[in-house]
Amino acid sequence: MKATVQAISAPAGAEAPQDRKAVLAEALRRRILSMELAPGAVVDELALCDEFGLSRPPVRELLRQIAAEGYIELEANRAPRVAAMNHDSLHSFFVAAPLIYIATTQLAATNASTAEIEALKAIQVLFRQAIEARDVENRVVYNDAFHLEIGKMAHNDYLMPSLRRLLIDHARLGKIFYRHPTTDDMQQDLEVACDQHDQMIHAIEHRDPARAGQLVREHFELSRRRMAEYAAPQGLDVPIQL
Incomplete structure (x- = not known):
């Protein structure tokens, strides 16, 4: 998928350049995660400068920052582009994701502070609201x-x-595979996923890394299975006439 970056609404008010840069960073990240900017889309530096009232140096600095985070790709003598998704990258994603998710969740169960756990609970409230409202956009963002x-x-x-x-590719995959109206069976899976979030919070809060790791493994498998069903759906049952 190739596309040129679409206009982003300029922030209201007369914020300081550093504030406008932060707003631009959040806008770009969200548009990439939501697939408003398609994988491979060109990011127009001059358009961003005009829309957010910034000169080119801070915009280029920001693009280097989010490139380091994996959102965009920078190459010499080429315009910045949104990070691509292809067969090789998706294969690597499905191989690596369980390892990274399990490791981080188990470490969270060991190292999380009380304030951090409360912040996680607050995010979970918003995620559950998005599930109940069948809000694809916020479901992806809060997950x-x-x-x-x-x-x-x-x-x-x-x-x-x-x-x-x-997480960048997980969000983009979620946007692709869950962009259609949610069916009853898909909604049931999403409610299971939401319950698994609650259980992960409980395991982290009770310092149980083994349980936390098992939960996130099951959580990812639920997502992987749904994505696999989308990519390779069951064929139509067509009667053969002889």
């Missing part, structure tokens, strides 16, 4: 926020870059 918060709770600088990159 991403939930697992990113767990990564922060792990307090491991080596795992966070890998987790951030995984």
Whole structure:
């Protein structure tokens, strides 16, 4: 999928340049996760400068920052592009995701502070509301926020870059596979996933890394199975006439 970046609504008010840069960063991340900016889309630096009232140096600095996080790709003599998704990257995603999710969740159960656990509970409230409202957009956003918060709770600088990159593609995959109206069986799976979030919070709060790791393994398998069913659906049952 190729597309040129669409206009982003300029932030209201007369914020300081640093504030406008933060708003731009959040806008770009959200648009990439929501698939408003397709994988491979060109990011127009000049358009961003005009829309957010910034000069090119801070915009380029920001693009380098989110490139390091895995959201975009920077190459010499080429315009910045949204990180691609292809067969090889998706294969690597499904191989690596359980390892990273389990490691970060188990470490969170060991290292999380009380304040961090309360922050995770607050995100879970928003995720559950999105599930109940069948709100695809916020369901993807708050699921991403939930697992990113767990990564922060792990307090491991080596795992966070890998987790951030995984979550980008997990969010984009979720946007693709769950973009259609939610069926009853899909809604049931999502409610199970929401309950698993609650159980993960309980395991983390009670310092049970083994239970936390098992829960996140089951949680990812639920997601992987649904994605696999979308990619390889059962064929139509067509009678053969002889």
